[in-house]
Amino acid sequence: MTNVGLLGAGRIAGVHATAISSHPSSSLIAVADINHAAAQTLASSYGCEVRDTEQILADKSIDAVLIATSTNTHSELMEQATAAGKAVLCEKPVDLDLQRARECQVRIQKTGQPVMIGFNRRFDPNFAALQYALSEGEIGKAELLSITSFDPAPPPIEYIKVSGGLFKDMMIHDFDMANFIKGEAPIKLSAIASSIVNPEIEKAGDVDTAVVTMQYLDGSMAVIKNSRRAAYGYDQRLEVLGSGGLLQAQNMLENTIVKSAYRAEWDAFMDVITQKKDIPVGMDDGVIALAMAEAAKLSLAVGEPVELSKI
Helix, strand or coil: CEEEEEECCCHHHHHHHHHHHHCCCEEEEEEECCCHHHHHHHHHHHCCEECCHHHHHHCCCCCEEEECCCHHHHHHHHHHHHHCCCEEEEECCCCCCHHHHHHHHHHHHHHCCCEEEECHHHHCHHHHHHHHHHHCCCCCCEEEEEEEEECCCCCCHHHHHHCCCHHHHCHHHHHHHHHHHHCCCCCEEEEEEECCCCHHHHHCCCCCEEEEEEECCCCCEEEEEEECCCCCCCEEEEEEEECCEEEEECCCCHHHHHHHHHHHHHHHHHHHHHHCCCCCCCHHHHHHHHHHHHHHHHHHHHCCCEEHHHC
16 A cells, blocks of 8 residues: 655645555555645545644655645655655646746655656546547558647636746646647747736736647747637547648536546556556656746746747
8 A cells, every 4th residue: 555645735635645546556644735725624624633744754754745835835745755755746846937847856856756847638538539640550650739728717826926926827737738648848939918808907917818839850830829708618629730631629517627638647656656657647748847837937927939949
């Protein structure tokens, strides 16, 4: 049995707690959060203890930790957990600062502990099926990838102010998805964006609507469309035009995605720990997605394409 400590007690932590507790080979031992009441509520729901982070990391009987805390704590907690000999599954992004993320990557590699980054959309069954079909050559060579990612409504302004911005907070999922589907990162990115949903988002220094185009070494392209508001609800879609046809992954209800993708993500993490399987989405993936977000942000600022190698 793999004993697990959960760092964080917010909404996503609750989803992870369900996945951990429902897996036959993992047991949720303790929860930590700066909001003690939230930690107590979550721990009571799953019959585990409330401890502080230091106690969880010091407990040699805890084999792994899941980090679902605020982004500004991710790098530090990953370094501490791996130094303590624990496997880690950490929510995206690795950090809001690319240089800090790269430093974290180097330090973690030295520990030899497995670290997986929580780009859960890779584990959505529809998206995974599309990636597999493409890799099997069902439509020939991929020529144009289109990713649509719309949220039903913007998050609170207070969250926007500390989120790192749309590219790092929201589109980073789509950057990773593009890398997952294509099997490589682009060589060049170009971004346009504005704040048309809520003027308060612009006042907070962010955008709420964006389009990023990407070009690959072989000349193929990808387009990502993001909006913080879709009046009809949560919308995630993929479409790949290939030399021999078209692949599409249609929309799924948000609760369906949560139940399937997060559970599959935890299953994959447990396979890494118990069966020594390769990490399906690791620190390399987290750092390159963050670099793509930085490139998009720079492209928006300078008004021209940015080469990823320059970031």
